[in-house]
Amino acid sequence: QVQLVESGGGLVQPGGSLRLSCQASGIAFNLYIMSWYRQAPGKQRGLVASITSGASTNYADSVKGRFTISRDNAKNTVYLQMNSLKPEDTAVYSCNACWKKDYWGQGTQVTVSS
Numbered sequence: 524q525v526q527l528v529e530s531g532g533g534l535v536q537p538g539g540s541l542r543l544s545c546q547a548s549g550i551a552f553n554l555y556i557m558s559w560y561r562q563a564p565g566k567q568r569g570l571v572a573s574i575t576s577g578a579s580t581n582y583a584d585s586v587k588g589r590f591t592i593s594r595d596n597a598k599n600t601v602y603l604q605m606n607s608l609k610p611e612d613t614a615v616y617s618c619n620a621c622w623k624k625d626y627w628g629q630g631t632q633v634t635v636s637s
Contacts (some may be wrong), residue, residue, distance in 0.1 A: 560619055613636070614633060
């Protein structure tokens with residue numbers, strides 16, 4: 524059974540930082556492109572960042588220079604370090620694993636507010 528379990532969300536003040544984690548099980552993690560998506564209320568889900576099996580990364584323009592995606596294949600875990608957070612970063616963040624199939628985590632809420 525494939526599982527993607529996110530953690531690390533919460534409430535943070537503008538300018539603050541959070542680190543999201545997504546631990547995968549049931550897949551050959553090192554083969555998968557791992558991504559973080561987010562969905563704010565009333566908006567479509569969109570790509571935040573992705574990292575390939577070879578550790579090439581891609582970021583949405585809105586988070587470039589503030590967010591960093593990384594992976595630890597030994598721990599089957601992908602991370603999203605989020606710095607200089609803004610209120611507009613408030614959303615449910617979901618982990619995605621993509622290779623021959625797509626798998627999704629349940630999502631974790633990130634709220635940026637004073």
